[in-house]
Amino acid sequence: MESQTFTKDERLSSRKLIEQVAKEGKSFLVHPFKVIVLETTIESNHPAQVMMSAAKKRFPRAVDRNRIKRLMREAYRKNKHTLYTALTEQNKKLAIMLIYVGAGLPEYKLAEDKIILILQRLSKYETPAQ
RNA sequence: CCGACAAACUGUUCUAUCGUUCUUUUUUGUAUAAUGCAGAGAGGGAAGGAAAGUCCGGGCAACACAGGGCACCAUACUCUUCGAAAGCGGAGGUAUUAAGUUGAAAGACUUGAUAACAGAAAGUGCCGCAGAAAAUAACCACCAUACAGCAAUGUGUGGAACGGGUGAAAAUGUGAGGUAAGAGCUCACAAUGUUCAGCAGUAAUGCCGAAUAUGGGAAAACCUUAUGGGUUGUAAGACCAAAUAAACCCCGAUUUUGAAGCUGCCCGCUUCAAUGUUCUGCAAAGAACUAUCGGGAAGGGUAGGUUGCAUAGAUAAAUGAUAGGGCUAGACAGAACCCGGCUUAUAGGUUUGUUAUUUUA
Numbered sequence: 001m002e003s004q005t006f007t008k009d010e011r012l013s014s015r016k017l018i019e020q021v022a023k024e025g026k027s028f029l030v031h032p033f034k035v036i037v038l039e040t041t042i043e044s045n046h047p048a049q050v051m052m053s054a055a056k057k058r059f060p061r062a063v064d065r066n067r068i069k070r071l072m073r074e075a076y077r078k079n080k081h082t083l084y085t086a087l088t089e090q091n092k093k094l095a096i097m098l099i100y101v102g103a104g105l106p107e108y109k110l111a112e113d114k115i116i117l118i119l120q121r122l123s124k125y126e127t128p129a130q
Numbered sequence: 131c132c133g134a135c136a137a138a139c140u141g142u143u144c145u146a147u148c149g150u151u152c153u154u155u156u157u158u159g160u161a162u163a164a165u166g167c168a169g170a171g172a173g174g175g176a177a178g179g180a181a182a183g184u185c186c187g188g189g190c191a192a193c194a195c196a197g198g199g200c201a202c203c204a205u206a207c208u209c210u211u212c213g214a215a216a217g218c219g220g221a222g223g224u225a226u227u228a229a230g231u232u233g234a235a236a237g238a239c240u241u242g243a244u245a246a247c248a249g250a251a252a253g254u255g256c257c258g259c260a261g262a263a264a265a266u267a268a269c270c271a272c273c274a275u276a277c278a279g280c281a282a283u284g285u286g287u288g289g290a291a292c293g294g295g296u297g298a299a300a301a302u303g304u305g306a307g308g309u310a311a312g313a314g315c316u317c318a319c320a321a322u323g324u325u326c327a328g329c330a331g332u333a334a335u336g337c338c339g340a341a342u343a344u345g346g347g348a349a350a351a352c353c354u355u356a357u358g359g360g361u362u363g364u365a366a367g368a369c370c371a372a373a374u375a376a377a378c379c380c381c382g383a384u385u386u387u388g389a390a391g392c393u394g395c396c397c398g399c400u401u402c403a404a405u406g407u408u409c410u411g412c413a414a415a416g417a418a419c420u421a422u423c424g425g426g427a428a429g430g431g432u433a434g435g436u437u438g439c440a441u442a443g444a445u446a447a448a449u450g451a452u453a454g455g456g457c458u459a460g461a462c463a464g465a466a467c468c469c470g471g472c473u474u475a476u477a478g479g480u481u482u483g484u485u486a487u488u489u490u491a
Contacts, residue, residue, distance in 0.1 A: 066450095
């Protein structure tokens with residue numbers, strides 16, 4: 001059985017790398033989520049690092065932002081194994097930013113379905129030719 | 131029994147599974163002089179009454195700082211508990227105001243609300259519209275007088291704040307005396323302010339008496355008076371690792387300056403002269419001014435860790451998800467240095483007190 005843990009090493013935590021992803025990463029939209037992804041060479045025990053975010057402008061209350069981030073994290077944690085196996089086969093490492101751009105608080109079921117969709121697309125992710 | 135108001139307290143809970151963060155401990159692997167690093171298991175802690183707003187105060191930290199003045203900011207009735215302190219709390223006073231009671235009325239009393247509650251008699255400026263005039267008041271009417279006219283009256287000069295009109299506000303109100311007409315001009319009574327004395331009170335203040343004044347409002351225009359106040363905030367700040375050109379700047383050590391001579395010039399040496407100049411007010415004592423060396427800081431670079439940092443505690447930042455039950459389906463809302471107060475948001479529940487109505491007796 002696949003591990004469902006979500007340790008610190010699996011999170012995008014380097015300030016420098018975050019700025020790099022935001023600046024150079026490729027983005028696509030799976031409503032209500034926006035995904036920014038960049039292939040990296042960072043040393044890690046896991047094939048991907050991910051961060052979740054919700055805009056303060058859209059959700060002024062901290063309670064709402066926490067709620068959204070927790071739902072996203074939970075959905076990712078439960079379904080990440082498909083992405084991991086795919087990336088390991090391709091011997092790639094990704095830095096991923098997930099940003100919630102919908103209006104209002106999401107339902108967990110919906111969020112989970114969309115996250116699965118995103119993970120499938122990320123599994124087939126190809127670095128575009130320069 | 132139910133409703134209203136006030137105060138205080140509380141702020142969904144339980145089980146299972148999968149997870150997060152911190153910490154203790156066991157164990158496996160691995161590295162080291164040592165501390166470690168990676169994985170697995172077990173135990174324990176893990177958001178709030180407001181964690182919010184950042185409105186006050188304190189701790190803590192960095193920088194600045196002889197003293198005084200100016201400027202700026204804050205506070206502004208009195209007493210006082212707890213407190214480290216505060217613009218916190220409590221009690222009281224005054225003014226305005228609402229309701230009620232009483233009374234013929236004026237008023238008095240009770241309960242509550244509000245108050246940027248010192249000074250407008252230090253000074254400057256301001257007071258829309260209306261009105262003659264908004265603070266050195268003469269438009270009409272009033273009085274005296276000169277001139278013109280037969281006269282009614284008109285014009286000029288002066289007096290005069292009693293009447294009219296305007297206005298939110300017009301020079302304290304009523305009566306009498308007084309006068310050419312008038313006027314706190316004088317007097318009586320009353321009102322208000324200030325000062326002084328007495329009584330009550332710790333005091334603010336109240337009562338009463340005397341003296342004195344009557345100078346409109348606004349201090350939320352500036353201002354004056356009194357008291358207090360360094361500035362910046364944990365992204366403060368400290369340390370380690372990594373990285374590292376020069377100049378400017380700071381600190382330490384050594385080093386006076388000028389003239390003449392030796393000399394082609396510089397360095398250097400010799401002689402003579404000057405209590406070298408500037409600054410710390412002077413004196414005393416010292417520092418700086420020149421050059422070299424060493425160190426620091428800045429710049430540039432690196433952008434990782436430890437600490438600050440907590441009986442929750444991270445550093446892109448943890449407390450969640452799913453399923454089921456209890457009960458009606460759960461408001462406002464998420465820690466980021468800590469503590470005390472204030473303010474604002476808030477469904478439901480509990481307790482205490484006051485009170486209206488209904489029913490029963």
